[in-house]
Amino acid sequence: MARRVAIVGIGQTPHKSRMPELDAGEMINVAVRAALEDAQLSIREIDQVLLSNMEHFEGNYFVEGMFSDSVGSYLKPGLKTQVMGTTGASMVTTAWYFVASGLFDTVLTVTYQKQHEGQSGPVLQSAAEPSYDRVLTGHSAMYIFASLAQHYMAETGCRPEHAAMVRVKAADNGRRNPFAHLKLELTVEDVLNSRVLVWPLRLLDICPTSAGACALVLASEERVRKITNKPVWIRDHIAVHQEGFTLSVMHYYPDPFPRETTREVASKKLYARNGITDPAKEIDVFEIYEPSTYGELQYMEDLGICGKGEAWKLVEKGATTLEGEVPMNPSGGVLSANAIGDCAMVRVAEAALQVRGDAGEHQIARKVNTAMAHGFGGRGYTTLHLLSKTL
Amino acid sequence: MTERIGIVATVQTKYEESKPRLHPSELLCEVVEEVMSETGLTFTRDGTGLEDSVTCCSDHWDGQIGSSKNAQDVAGGDLRESDNVSTGGANAFFLAVARLLSGSCDTILVTAHCKESQGQVGLIENMGFDPIYHRMLGLDFLSAAALQANRYMHKYAITSEQCAKVVVKNRGNAKNNPFSQAPLDLTVDDVLNSPVLAFPLKVLEVKPVSDGACAMILATESRAKKLTDKPVWVKGIANCYDSYYLGDRDLADCAALTNAAHRAYRMAEITNPRKEIDVVELSEYYSYQELLWLEGLGFCNKGEGGKLIDSGVTGMDRELPVNPSGGLLSGVPTMVDGLSRIAEAALQLKGEGGARQISGARTALAHSVMGVAGQMHFATILEK
Numbered sequence: 001m002a003r004r005v006a007i008v009g010i011g012q013t014p015h016k017s018r019m020p021e022l023d024a025g026e027m028i029n030v031a032v033r034a035a036l037e038d039a040q041l042s043i044r045e046i047d048q049v050l051l052s053n054m055e056h057f058e059g060n061y062f063v064e065g066m067f068s069d070s071v072g073s074y075l076k077p078g079l080k081t082q083v084m085g086t087t088g089a090s091m092v093t094t095a096w097y098f099v100a101s102g103l104f105d106t107v108l109t110v111t112y113q114k115q116h117e118g119q120s121g122p123v124l125q126s127a128a129e130p131s132y133d134r135v136l137t138g139h140s141a142m143y144i145f146a147s148l149a150q151h152y153m154a155e156t157g158c159r160p161e162h163a164a165m166v167r168v169k170a171a172d173n174g175r176r177n178p179f180a181h182l183k184l185e186l187t188v189e190d191v192l193n194s195r196v197l198v199w200p201l202r203l204l205d206i207c208p209t210s211a212g213a214c215a216l217v218l219a220s221e222e223r224v225r226k227i228t229n230k231p232v233w234i235r236d237h238i239a240v241h242q243e244g245f246t247l248s249v250m251h252y253y254p255d256p257f258p259r260e261t262t263r264e265v266a267s268k269k270l271y272a273r274n275g276i277t278d279p280a281k282e283i284d285v286f287e288i289y290e291p292s293t294y295g296e297l298q299y300m301e302d303l304g305i306c307g308k309g310e311a312w313k314l315v316e317k318g319a320t321t322l323e324g325e326v327p328m329n330p331s332g333g334v335l336s337a338n339a340i341g342d343c344a345m346v347r348v349a350e351a352a353l354q355v356r357g358d359a360g361e362h363q364i365a366r367k368v369n370t371a372m373a374h375g376f377g378g379r380g381y382t383t384l385h386l387l388s389k390t391l
Numbered sequence: 392m393t394e395r396i397g398i399v400a401t402v403q404t405k406y407e408e409s410k411p412r413l414h415p416s417e418l419l420c421e422v423v424e425e426v427m428s429e430t431g432l433t434f435t436r437d438g439t440g441l442e443d444s445v446t447c448c449s450d451h452w453d454g455q456i457g458s459s460k461n462a463q464d465v466a467g468g469d470l471r472e473s474d475n476v477s478t479g480g481a482n483a484f485f486l487a488v489a490r491l492l493s494g495s496c497d498t499i500l501v502t503a504h505c506k507e508s509q510g511q512v513g514l515i516e517n518m519g520f521d522p523i524y525h526r527m528l529g530l531d532f533l534s535a536a537a538l539q540a541n542r543y544m545h546k547y548a549i550t551s552e553q554c555a556k557v558v559v560k561n562r563g564n565a566k567n568n569p570f571s572q573a574p575l576d577l578t579v580d581d582v583l584n585s586p587v588l589a590f591p592l593k594v595l596e597v598k599p600v601s602d603g604a605c606a607m608i609l610a611t612e613s614r615a616k617k618l619t620d621k622p623v624w625v626k627g628i629a630n631c632y633d634s635y636y637l638g639d640r641d642l643a644d645c646a647a648l649t650n651a652a653h654r655a656y657r658m659a660e661i662t663n664p665r666k667e668i669d670v671v672e673l674s675e676y677y678s679y680q681e682l683l684w685l686e687g688l689g690f691c692n693k694g695e696g697g698k699l700i701d702s703g704v705t706g707m708d709r710e711l712p713v714n715p716s717g718g719l720l721s722g723v724p725t726m727v728d729g730l731s732r733i734a735e736a737a738l739q740l741k742g743e744g745g746a747r748q749i750s751g752a753r754t755a756l757a758h759s760v761m762g763v764a765g766q767m768h769f770a771t772i773l774e775k
Contacts, residue, residue, distance in 0.1 A: 101492030
């Protein structure tokens with residue numbers, strides 16, 4: 001039987017467009033020290049240290065070794081998982097497995113990215129299968145998200161104003177979050193007047209490229225009691241991946257054989273396992289990995305937070321703000337900070353802060369007992385972490 | 392460990408210098424299909440089949456960001472749990488053991504694949520050096536290993552002949568291994584007279600470029616017993632990082648390996664590895680590493696690796712056979728190295744080693760290494 005596992009330490013660096021003042025190792029160290037201080041633990045009390053990013057962005061190989069001194073894995077066990085955008089969440093899950101299995105009692109898990117040290121467009125293009133897709137499409141993530149946005153608008157009646165409202169909400173929340181990268185003052189008009197990148201996506205519809213790091217300390221139930229009186233329990237988690245040899249089966253383009261997305265498969269299983277019938281009511285706050293404004297709307301629907309075609313209506317009513325009935329991304333989300341390797345872990349970290357009531361100015365209005373973090377990655381990967389204050 | 396975890400089945404490809412006709416996914420597909428047909432397990436969604444998988448591949452070696460999808464496509468990752476480790480196949484095995492011990496699944500598929508032939512080994516390894524101070528020096532793992540070889544040989548008076556004997560032994564053992572890439576009859580003089588790549592390492596002392604894949608199925612104790620009548624049990628497992636900067640370490644010692652080995656021995660309740668372990672499969676990317684790693688694993692005292700090979704005890708029919716498979720020097724790709732060591736050790740314990748079988752093997756050690764001059768080590772103890 002699995003041991004119970006809780007998050008007992010949370011650390012982040014502020015996210016920025018560029019971070020030339022810190023090299024990657026120093027940046028990682030800032031997040032690690034913050035998480036250890038939060039947990040009131042020294043590195044000596046950590047049994048295992050995990051470090052990951054998406055290596056191609058900075059062009060480094062075996063980074064978990066390269067930054068062993070910065071992350072604190074010297075003479076300690078560890079390893080690295082790497083699964084595109086969900087890497088950050090996978091690193092939380094991996095820490096969970098090592099604690100739940102009884103192999104280790106305390107695990108420090110860390111993710112980071114310095115996107116400004118590489119060229120994100122060409123790097124993401126290398127995700128395309130080299131023999132067939134890469135030569136045919138020359139696609140990058142932007143084209144995929146634009147295609148999805150067009151579909152979403154055609155199917156649901158959503159208009160660009162609604163996407164702009166998602167952006168304004170993200171900016172309002174991001175300004176309150178000390179770790180967010182973008183702290184913009186925006187109106188719906190500002191978003192609608194920003195330049196088109198790939199129609200219908202405008203500059204302000206899409207996430208930025210950022211530098212930053214995030215670290216979490218996970219501990220077994222026996223250790224948790226000694227470390228903190230504010231543990232955040234990982235009640236359940238799920239990762240669902242999707243076959244993705246060519247583009248048509250990835251739901252990136254109109255699919256001749258439509259089937260459920262990984263978000264639908266994962267969320268249905270997770271809710272069923274935990275007796276959740278109405279996630280919007282039973283889960284107090286959501287941190288979802290929204291690569292674009294339209295993405296937030298579509299993912300809300302796929303995750304069963306609202307019905308199909310309903311998300312933009314909720315946004316229009318203001319239901320997704322900090323004071324609303326279904327607060328979405330109080331941190332400002334990926335639209336406010338996107339250090340891609342750490343993004344999915346930041347979702348878990350921010351959801352955990354909400355559960356603890358320690359989110360400061362971006363703490364949502366209502367009391368939080370349960371939160372859900374969602375991770376998204378290329379090739380249709382979905383991760384979900386269900387966090388709660390009590391077991 | 393709270394429960395016994397068993398290795399149910401293992402499959403390797405034949406390792407080859409290049410497999411140009413196979414896409415990485417196709418390469419992996421070969422071993423996945425075979426390991427599944429061996430156990431009769433399939434990918435189902437009702438809990439009766441393979442429930443989980445941990446793959447191992449590297450974005451650098453696959454030349455693709457998100458290379459995990461090359462593996463998960465064929466490892467049953469579609470619409471169910473799976474993960475991908477990029478710290479080598481042995482560590483994918485470690486995560487799989489943790490996933491089983493957590494009670495989340497009863498069976499799990501572990502895979503590793505790599506086509507070294509598709510990349511530029513030196514360029515990729517150069518990206519393993521920090522970009523500010525070391526990368527522009529042009530270092531790769533070979534030149535770093537040469538520094539380590541010099542330091543080790545100087546500190547403990549290890550001779551070139553002793554290093555060459557490792558090559559002669561392993562390439563000779565490879566003749567008994569049908570998966571081996573490059574079995575060869577050699578003499579010590581052949582090795583010593585081969586061209587120098589990075590002093591003191593000669594071409595025959597360096598692992599050749601290799602393509603291949605390995606897959607295995609692990610299960611909890613009760614499932615393992617149902618799936619096979621010859622399960623191999625994981626008794627101890629550990630890994631450990633050393634410091635990154637070469638100048639921060641004494642390259643003639645391997646503190647991380649000693650640390651990992653001690654923890655694995657403690658889990659497996661092994662107090663005298665030399666007596667209690669019957670066969671060793673270890674990852675020697677370069678000749679001298681077999682001697683140095685055997686010291687780190689506690690099979691002899693520091694600096695005595697040379698004497699160990701001179702005494703011949705690491706030969707096939709002696710007390711401590713090391714790399715009966717032929718080891719990495721006979722050709723196994725990085726990323727796959729550790730998982731293939733585990734597969735070979737498991738074959739020995741099942742008594743299915745064929746011509747390379749060590750008679751009466753009951754306890755085996757499998758080892759893997761990653762990074763510059765052996766920065767990260769892995770060790771597992773397996774038992775019949």
